[in-house]
Amino acid sequence: MQATVESLGDHERRMTFSLPADRLKQQVDQRLGEIARTTRLKGFRPGKVPRSVIEQRFGKQVRDEVREQLLRESFNQAVRENELQLAGNPDIQPAGDDADDGRYVATFELVPDFGDIDVEKLEIVRHTSEVGEDDIDTMIENLRAQRRTWSAVERGAKAGDAVELETWSQVGDERVPAEGTERGTSIVGAGSMLPALESALEGMKAGEEKQVEVEFPADWRAPQFAGKTAQVHLKAVKVSEPVLPEVDADFIRSFGVRSGDPEQFRKDIRSNLERELKGALMARLRREVSEKLVEAYGSVEMPPKLVESEARNMAFQAAEQARRQGRQVELPENAHENFMDGARKRVLVGLLVGEVARRNELRLDPARVNETLNLIASTYEEPQQVIELYRQDPKLMQGLQGRVMEEQVIDWIAERARHTDQALPFAEAIRQ
DSSP, rough: OOEEEEOOOSEEEEEEOOOOHHHHHHHHHHHHHHHHHHHTTSSSTEEEEEHHHHHHHHHHHHHHHHHHHHHHHHHHHHHHHHOOOOOEEEEEEEESOOGGGGGGEEEEEEOOOOOOOOOGGGGEEEEEEEOHHHHHHHHHHHEEEEHEEEEEEESSSTTTOOEEEEEEEEEEEEEEESSSOOOEETTTTTSOOOOOHHHHTTOOTTOEEEEEEEOOOOSSSSSTTTTTTEEEEEEEEEEEEEEOOOOOHHHTTTTTTTOHHHHHHHHHHHHHHHHHHHHHHHHHHHHHHHHHHHHTTTTTTOOHHHHHHHHHHHHHHHHHHHHHTTTOOOOOGGGGGHHHHHHHHHHHHHHHHHHHHTTOOOOOOHHHHHHHHHHHHHSSSHHHHHEEEEHHOHHHHHHHHHHHHHHHHHHHHHHSEEEEEEOOOHHHTTEE
């Protein structure tokens, strides 16, 4: 196949190529023939639907599908023949106004020349950890806290107590709310309120009132308070202390251990904690290897369009996270500019990991894909349904395979680098 490649700069290229017209026609005819033999249309016997009817009903869809398939095959063949290493997805458009003439133009960026990628010169710290009996005890206490009930007390509130509150605030000349009070419940020491309010709750008894001066952050979720100082009036309506359930058979069964056996309960908890720990240690190793790759190859210029695309994606994700937290966020057109440095590092690491895999002919390990999928599924109530969902969804499966391949390369790099192991307590190891 004839294809011409033009340079548009250090990283960008433009390729002009054509689809094989004979193959396009042949495959379209073949697909339409298969449809004619198998389709059932009212008024026609099976296999006897006229070709003109098949063409009218299915022709455009079939031609579009065949053209898309040949487009990918032809472009990939041209990439291989020209020995190009693409960075990101190409933009492929018809060469002229008539898409049926079979000529296309693809614009894309190339992976930069990293030179010799010597991972053995990297100095990597690999963190290790393990789940201890005390970590299991801590998790059981956390589970008890999740199932706690509350009992009213007459004493002053202390850390861990729940305080039912009535509040209203004065911000300059504005009273919020304009009339009455707002009601809510806060756990003392949980960090759900600003520090000044948290501190004021300690020692308050039911029926007691206080006024506290509070400075609100500039990005506070309620616009009328953002960046301002308010006089907040607090009234403790009720103070309650937590009552934790006993770790008995009923409590254990409520977490899916049908036998109610304490030892089985601890085994299940250990398994869950070890799964969480494995993910946390991989995340730490990924960050460690990424930072060292950036230090070693940070001077290599990255494909600008790929970096900008990643920066825009990061800006969008940050805005979505802020919205989920209740903050009002408007995303200006140039919001991505604040993420360019981080995007450049992400692109650098991603391309380097890909190059390491390509140059060393690393291949995806199907067993590791299955192991990772089983680990993901085990966190759900119906694991088999999750596994089937992944196997039936190409996008989900492709994302999983990409994640596993990246982890394989990260492990490969860390193993060959100058590495030292550093043990961490479980609680510190899983802290992100």
